[in-house]
Amino acid sequence: MPVFTLSRCKRCGICSHFCPKQCIGIHSDGTPYLADPEACTSCRMCEYMCPDWAVYLALPDEGEADTKAD
Template sequence: MAQIKVDLKRCKSCGICIAFCPKNVYAVNKEGGPVIAQPELCSKCNLCVMRCPDFALELEV
């Protein structure tokens, strides 16, 4: 299973990672940012990491 890490100091809660995730791994927190809700669904496609404008995501496989 892939491990997704969100650097909350870098994350601006833009929601791009949530929008681009084809497997709906993320949920939205009260600030509009990502919460890893279903990590077991991650297909390791890396779209969230590539699209994050703030380099706040890391995918460990």
Template sequence: MAVRKQYQVNINHTLCKKCGICYWICPTKTITKGELGRPQIIDQKTCIGCLMCENACP
């Protein structure tokens, strides 16, 4: 049985522009729009480590 690797999503709210790209592009919807328009992690376990959020972030 293969062990699934865990990924850790970290959001730097100091640098965040609240543009929403990260939660719109996330294929597993691990990131969602949170309080005051800031991205929020729903469940770390759903992250597949694709880095789409990181690569799209301005």
């Protein structure tokens, strides 16, 4: 799931605009947030399109990775 580094974010909305599942919302102050985590497919489009590297995909913790490997 995407993680937003707000200190790098210039609040342009590009991450939300390019999200194919429209799961990134924008607060009234322009900051992005994950509005619909269930819809996120981890496609990385938000990460690729952000001009300020303010979005990255969080890696699953080891326990979660072990569960998915089964």
